Amino acid sequence: MFSTTVTADQFMQAITDTLYMVGMSLFVGALIGIPFGILLVVTRPGGVLESKWLYSILNPVINIIRSLPFIILLVAIVPFTRLIVHTSIGTSAAIVPLIIYIAPYIGRLVENSLLEVNPGILEAAEAMGATPFQVIWYFLLPEAIGSLILSLTTATIGLIGATAMAGTVGGGGVGDLAIVYGHQRFDTVVVVATVIILVIFVQGIQSLGNTLARKIRRY
Amino acid sequence: MIELKDVYKTYTRKGISNEALKGIQLKVEKGDIFGVIGYSGAGKSTLIRLVNYLERPTKGQVFVEGHDLGAYSVKELRAAKKNIGMIFQHFNLLESKKVFDNVAIPLVLLKKNKNEIRERVLELLKFVGLGDKAGSYPSELSGGQKQRVGIARALASNPSILLCDEATSALDPQTTRSILQLLKQINAEYNITVMIITHEMSVIQEICNKVAVMEEGRIIEQGSVLEVFGHPKHPTTQNFVKTVIQNSITNSVLKSLKTEPGSQLYKLELVGQCASEPIIYQMIRSYDVKVNILFANMTEIQETTLGKMIIQLNGEATEVNNALSFLKNNGVGVEGVEKHVFNYSYS
Numbered sequence: 361m362f363s364t365t366v367t368a369d370q371f372m373q374a375i376t377d378t379l380y381m382v383g384m385s386l387f388v389g390a391l392i393g394i395p396f397g398i399l400l401v402v403t404r405p406g407g408v409l410e411s412k413w414l415y416s417i418l419n420p421v422i423n424i425i426r427s428l429p430f431i432i433l434l435v436a437i438v439p440f441t442r443l444i445v446h447t448s449i450g451t452s453a454a455i456v457p458l459i460i461y462i463a464p465y466i467g468r469l470v471e472n473s474l475l476e477v478n479p480g481i482l483e484a485a486e487a488m489g490a491t492p493f494q495v496i497w498y499f500l501l502p503e504a505i506g507s508l509i510l511s512l513t514t515a516t517i518g519l520i521g522a523t524a525m526a527g528t529v530g531g532g533g534v535g536d537l538a539i540v541y542g543h544q545r546f547d548t549v550v551v552v553a554t555v556i557i558l559v560i561f562v563q564g565i566q567s568l569g570n571t572l573a574r575k576i577r578r579y
Numbered sequence: 580m581i582e583l584k585d586v587y588k589t590y591t592r593k594g595i596s597n598e599a600l601k602g603i604q605l606k607v608e609k610g611d612i613f614g615v616i617g618y619s620g621a622g623k624s625t626l627i628r629l630v631n632y633l634e635r636p637t638k639g640q641v642f643v644e645g646h647d648l649g650a651y652s653v654k655e656l657r658a659a660k661k662n663i664g665m666i667f668q669h670f671n672l673l674e675s676k677k678v679f680d681n682v683a684i685p686l687v688l689l690k691k692n693k694n695e696i697r698e699r700v701l702e703l704l705k706f707v708g709l710g711d712k713a714g715s716y717p718s719e720l721s722g723g724q725k726q727r728v729g730i731a732r733a734l735a736s737n738p739s740i741l742l743c744d745e746a747t748s749a750l751d752p753q754t755t756r757s758i759l760q761l762l763k764q765i766n767a768e769y770n771i772t773v774m775i776i777t778h779e780m781s782v783i784q785e786i787c788n789k790v791a792v793m794e795e796g797r798i799i800e801q802g803s804v805l806e807v808f809g810h811p812k813h814p815t816t817q818n819f820v821k822t823v824i825q826n827s828i829t830n831s832v833l834k835s836l837k838t839e840p841g842s843q844l845y846k847l848e849l850v851g852q853c854a855s856e857p858i859i860y861q862m863i864r865s866y867d868v869k870v871n872i873l874f875a876n877m878t879e880i881q882e883t884t885l886g887k888m889i890i891q892l893n894g895e896a897t898e899v900n901n902a903l904s905f906l907k908n909n910g911v912g913v914e915g916v917e918k919h920v921f922n923y924s925y926s
């Protein structure tokens with residue numbers, strides 16, 4: 361009854377694949393998304409680098425990408441993926457759509473975190489004669505850091521869900537395992553095991569995020 | 580020195596414009612502690628925010644230390660702002676940074692080296708009485724302590740002007756006093772010009788040497804605090820002055836007050852030296868008049884005593900006139916008033 365066709369090695373490989381996909385796309389996604397989030401905040405009307413045209417381009421672009429379901433994005437950008445990683449299947453190929461999916465999401469989350477910063481602090485910064493860069497670096501980001509960590513936590517958990525779908529392009533990972541072995545071959549044990557693994561992942565990341573945010577905030 | 584020349588400020592939002600300032604003329608001399616008082620919405624915050632160009636005038640000019648802020652480039656303006664410290668009603672400290680780092684920020688922006696920053700910050704914290712709080716977070720401090728951090732931060736870049744927008748409005752009376760004393764000390768020790776916005780006349784009374792009263796975007800009265808407190812002209816000013824200096828007969832005294840023929844009420848004003856001399860006693864000894872003291876009050880403004888008295892004089896017309904001349908010759912302000920003047924005034 362507890363027999364399964366999946367070996368422990370396969371499980372380990374799947375976990376490694378998932379971690380790799382989440383890690384890589386989170387890293388690159390944050391590298392793109394965080395500056396975008398900052399740009400959204402500083403270029404908006406009343407921001408320290410107010411720019412009507414930049415804001416009115418960035419804002420809808422992010423909205424458009426964000427409105428595409430991941431599974432559609434995955435298929436839609438196959439030519440682009442091929443251009444970048446010279447293949448459209450496998451773990452590396454899955455990372456490209458994952459990044460395109462997560463970067464605008466991170467951008468939005470970062471924007472929200474930064475908007476939460478007390479406007480009085482930005483006023484104090486302006487009164488001190490801080491340059492826009494200094495406002496961002498010495499005031500905006502430090503004040504938002506706790507909230508930013510929680511935003512990245514949310515983004516990471518969103519990514520874990522998306523990696524499961526990335527299995528459709530042979531991305532591998534825990535989600536892929538569950539679909540290929542569990543769902544298509546009726547291997548209940550695999551399904552249960554992957555669910556447990558995913559729950560542990562999500563729980564672990566959330567509590568890690570919470571702890572980090574609390575530690576850093578200290579207030 | 581701060582000078583505003585015919586300044587107008589109009590806010591426009593969604594096509595609706597709101598004239599917050601209408602032709603402001605204002606001059607703050609070096610070393611002044613200049614108070615601006617007015618009711619909510621009078622335009623006080625708008626006014627003070629013009630002085631460091633957080634807000635730009637729609638019309639008119641703002642001069643700081645002789646320079647027209649409007650003529651500066653963005654870069655020059657930033658440099659000019661380092662010469663103008665500002666403290667806020669809600670302190671606006673970085674919650675994520677320790678007290679030390681909060682105070683250090685203006686110096687970090689100036690790219691000072693670490694040792695220099697350390698020395699200056701510790702010196703400032705000591706000056707504001709928080710020598711032992713360098714490692715605390717703002718959330719661990721009381722309101723008064725937070726404002727002290729705000730003050731230390733504002734002083735870090737060695738400004739020649741300190742702007743305070745309702746800096747004590749979130750504090751209790753005792754803490755308010757201690758913060759005001761600190762501001763006074765800063766003004767005296769570092770010769771920093773201080774501009775204070777408030778809606779509490781007691782704040783003005785406690786530390787300012789000059790005051791401007793604002794109403795609906797205009798300055799309705801300005802001058803030395805002693806002048807304005809002694810002789811408020813505009814009704815709004817009189818209302819403000821009333822909150823700190825009573826100058827009226829209480830209702831119960833008024834009710835039992837008999838107005839005999841030949842008796843007359845007078846308001847007396849005794850400023851400085853003459854407030855401490857036994858002038859009333861001398862008057863009674865020298866002239867045949869009956870004196871009934873209905874109200875007396877002494878207030879200290881700018882280290883000068885301001886005495887207010889309301890008396891009733893009764894006697895022969897010549898004696899009364901002689902007595903009044905005696906008072907006037909001794910520097911007492913005398914003003915005859917009718918009883919009904921006091922009828923509707925609250926005391």
Ligand SMILES: Nc1ncnc2c1ncn2[C@@H]1O[C@H](COP(=O)(O)OP(=O)(O)OP(=O)(O)O)[C@@H](O)[C@H]1O
Nearest residue numbers: 590592597599617618619620621622623624625626
């Ligand atoms: N950023 C703004 N946009 C639009 N209108 C504004 C803005 N700031 C102030 N006003 C308007 O300008 C007028 C003066 O406001 P201001 O804040 O200067 O008053 P205040 O005297 O400081 O009042 P308070 O004692 O309540 O702080 C008010 O009518 C206010 O609504």
Ligand SMILES: [Mg+2]
Nearest residue numbers: 623624625745
């Ligand atoms: Mg105000």
